[in-house]
Amino acid sequence: MDDTNIFDDDLYRQIIIDHYQNPHHQGALECPTHHLEGFNASCGDSLELDLKIEDGKVTAVGFEGSGCAISMTSTSMLTDLILGKSVEEAKRITKAFKARLLGKDEDGCEDVDIGELEALDGVKAYPVRIKCALLSWNTLSEGLEHPEGLIMQ
Amino acid sequence: MSLSDMSSEMSLGDLRADFPVFADGDPERPLAYLDSAASSQMPRQVIEAMVNFQSHSYANIHRGLYRLSGASTAAYDSARQTVASFIGASDRNEVIFTSGATASLNFLAYSWGEKNIQAGDEIALPLSEHHANLVPWQQLALRKGAKLRWIELTPEGTIDWASLQEALSHRPKLLTFAWVSNVFGTVHPVAKIAKLAHEAGATVVLDGSQGVPHLECDVQRLGVDFLAFSGHKMLGPTGIGVLWGRMSCLEELPPFLYGGDMISIVKRERSSWAEIPNRFEAGTPNITGAVGLSAACAYLSRIGFADIRSHDLMLMEYAIRRLEEAGATVLGPKDLQQRSGVLSFRYKKLHPHDIATILGRDEVCVRAGHHCCQPLMREIGMTGTTRASFYVYNTRADIDRLAESLAKVGDIFHIAPCPCTKIGHKPAPLASDAAPCTQEESCGECSCKLLNQSH
Numbered sequence: 001m002d003d004t005n006i007f008d009d010d011l012y013r014q015i016i017i018d019h020y021q022n023p024h025h026q027g028a029l030e031c032p033t034h035h036l037e038g039f040n041a042s043c044g045d046s047l048e049l050d051l052k053i054e055d056g057k058v059t060a061v062g063f064e065g066s067g068c069a070i071s072m073t074s075t076s077m078l079t080d081l082i083l084g085k086s087v088e089e090a091k092r093i094t095k096a097f098k099a100r101l102l103g104k105d106e107d108g109c110e111d112v113d114i115g116e117l118e119a120l121d122g123v124k125a126y127p128v129r130i131k132c133a134l135l136s137w138n139t140l141s142e143g144l145e146h147p148e149g150l151i152m153q
Numbered sequence: 154m155s156l157s158d159m160s161s162e163m164s165l166g167d168l169r170a171d172f173p174v175f176a177d178g179d180p181e182r183p184l185a186y187l188d189s190a191a192s193s194q195m196p197r198q199v200i201e202a203m204v205n206f207q208s209h210s211y212a213n214i215h216r217g218l219y220r221l222s223g224a225s226t227a228a229y230d231s232a233r234q235t236v237a238s239f240i241g242a243s244d245r246n247e248v249i250f251t252s253g254a255t256a257s258l259n260f261l262a263y264s265w266g267e268k269n270i271q272a273g274d275e276i277a278l279p280l281s282e283h284h285a286n287l288v289p290w291q292q293l294a295l296r297k298g299a300k301l302r303w304i305e306l307t308p309e310g311t312i313d314w315a316s317l318q319e320a321l322s323h324r325p326k327l328l329t330f331a332w333v334s335n336v337f338g339t340v341h342p343v344a345k346i347a348k349l350a351h352e353a354g355a356t357v358v359l360d361g362s363q364g365v366p367h368l369e370c371d372v373q374r375l376g377v378d379f380l381a382f383s384g385h386k387m388l389g390p391t392g393i394g395v396l397w398g399r400m401s402c403l404e405e406l407p408p409f410l411y412g413g414d415m416i417s418i419v420k421r422e423r424s425s426w427a428e429i430p431n432r433f434e435a436g437t438p439n440i441t442g443a444v445g446l447s448a449a450c451a452y453l454s455r456i457g458f459a460d461i462r463s464h465d466l467m468l469m470e471y472a473i474r475r476l477e478e479a480g481a482t483v484l485g486p487k488d489l490q491q492r493s494g495v496l497s498f499r500y501k502k503l504h505p506h507d508i509a510t511i512l513g514r515d516e517v518c519v520r521a522g523h524h525c526c527q528p529l530m531r532e533i534g535m536t537g538t539t540r541a542s543f544y545v546y547n548t549r550a551d552i553d554r555l556a557e558s559l560a561k562v563g564d565i566f567h568i569a570p571c572p573c574t575k576i577g578h579k580p581a582p583l584a585s586d587a588a589p590c591t592q593e594e595s596c597g598e599c600s601c602k603l604l605n606q607s608h
Contacts, residue, residue, distance in 0.1 A: 011510065012565045021566075043506050044523055044536030066536060068504035069566075126510060 011122040011129075012069065019116075020069040025079035029062045033149040038065075038139030040131055045071045049139050053147055058082045058090060068132050070123060075136035077116050082140070087147045094137050094144070101130055165456065165464040169546045171196035178516065185517040185554040190335055190363055190495050190542030192385045195449075199388055202448035207441050214440055215414060215431075229440050232447035233430070236395060239450040240380065241371035244400055249433045250443050253394035254362045255285040257381035258329075260396055260433070261358060262289035264409040265327075265379075269356070272298035275325040277355065279304040279312055279341075280532055281334045284525040286360040286381075290329060304330075306529075309486045310337030317346065321353035328355045332364025332375075336524050336538065337485035338469075338495030340368065347376040356402070362386055366544070367465055367493045369458035378402045384442060388545075389449035393442030396433070403429050410435040453545075461545060465494045468543045468552065472496050475556040480563065484538060497524075497538035500559060501568050505539040508562050512539075515558040517551075 045067030505521030
């Protein structure tokens with residue numbers, strides 16, 4: 001067996017394993033302005049994403065759910081990236097990341113800093129896993145369209 | 154391949170040479186195909202039978218007044234006879250060709266179901282049924298105001314006998330169940346269940362998708378009224394399957410699909426129907442597929458189900474041992490005799506899709522997820538399992554590849570071997586009778602929940 005790629009895996013990079021095993025901002029918010037639910041039927045991955053948006057800015061974020069390393073890591077990175085950002089900035093990050101994974105050119109995304117999300121580039125080689133990486137972002141998108149608040153119970 | 158070249162010591166894996174797919178790829182890293190419960194590979198004997206037929210004997214069947222159509226009709230009829238003999242049917246006309254088990258079961262839900270199910274009637278089925286043997290009945294029940302009566306499973310994935318008897322005490326019109334569970338690999342005692350169901354007045358439908366490829370099938374001994382199965386899980390092509398029905402049951406069924414080939418006389422206002430089986434095969438059937446399925450039946454018959462069964466059990470025993478040594482938790486019955494070629498497992502707390510992705514990169518082909526059994530997964534509190542399934546061409550080397558690749562998964566996720574396994578403790582997540590682990594840490598997957606904190 002070829003062991004050379006274990007410590008520099010093209011898909012399961014160390015930073016992904018770290019986020020998966022110690023996800024950031026895990027747990028529901030007490031008083032969210034947004035409670036969003038996402039589900040991937042084919043993998044059974046489920047996500048509940050809470051946001052607090054005040055004056056057009058994400059002031060708190062938390063999530064609960066279960067899923068594969070890719071979807072959990074992507075969610076954890078999402079929470080790091082959007083916390084403290086304006087709704088407009090969060091939308092631009094979402095658009096840039098989706099375009100990057102789906103291999104599309106998206107105007108106005110060139111200068112967006114997607115930070116650690118670059119580590120998920122390896123997913124592009126596994127088309128069936130792209131939906132794992134996008135679950136939290138698709139869930140977030142729905143909330144960002146309603147900056148005034150959205151509680152889906 | 155003939156019976157004479159197969160001594161009892163010889164592994165069935167030696168017939169791998171019949172399967173062109175195994176000659177492809179990197180000889181250093183050969184294909185470990187462990188997904189036959191989803192779809193099996195095809196031997197050249199089946200491929201060649203279809204190529205020859207399509208090249209030299211093909212035309213539309215029936216009514217063609219020329220040589221080729223006669224040859225094609227003869228091949229189609231002969232395929233029906235081969236399949237009938239293969240499953241022990243007394244009359245070849247009891248074999249109806251469909252596009253697969255899903256079509257067979259939907260046919261029954263419409264034809265038998267629309268006629269026999271009324272508001273308030275009950276349909277009994279185990280919680281472990283594949284969506285193909287669940288959703289058609291669920292939708293029939295919704296259309297008719299009927300009720301689904303669920304039969305519970307034991308933690309090992311066998312049918313809970315008390316729950317079955319409770320369900321039958323409500324005198325369901327129909328009992329439908331899988332011969333072999335596509336998640337647990339459990340072989341259900343069909344004849345015993347069918348007898349009880351008949352005593353309760355139920356019609357009995359068997360989903361043979363996982364059973365017919367692996368176990369000797371004799372519809373007389375099974376004692377069911379209908380049997381559905383697919384060609385592509387038994388070395389045949391996709392797009393062909395069978396609905397077998399006892400002739401006395403088939404005679405009661407209205408047609409489901411209408412069109413050419415299934416009629417006797419068509420007038421402006423009404424029509425009458427052709428004889429069985431044509432009555433149930435509207436339109437041009439998958440003739441080449443039937444020829445392929447017939448060749449697959451012949452291939453399996455030449456090996457013989459005694460050898461197929463012992464090969465399955467040999468692989469199953471070895472796989473359970475190798476997977477448990479690797480720290481995986483195997484689902485399903487502990488008694489080997491109650492298992493067929495399907496092996497679901499969990500590995501630590503990892504998501505099955507992460508496991509299957511990493512195995513897939515090593516050319517170890519397994520299936521991961523809910524296996525079209527969402528109600529079951531919800532019941533056992535899992536989003537899914539990783540499933541390895543075996544067939545005649547698999548060898549112990551395939552299992553070794555699986556175990557080695559699984560160790561790689563453990564390395565990527567930095568999973569240390571569980572202390573439980575070090576002291577010889579067998580993880581057993583679904584059984585509550587396992588001895589508690591006395592180690593300070595356990596893998597979090599075994600039944601010793603007392604001190605359970607994952608590493």
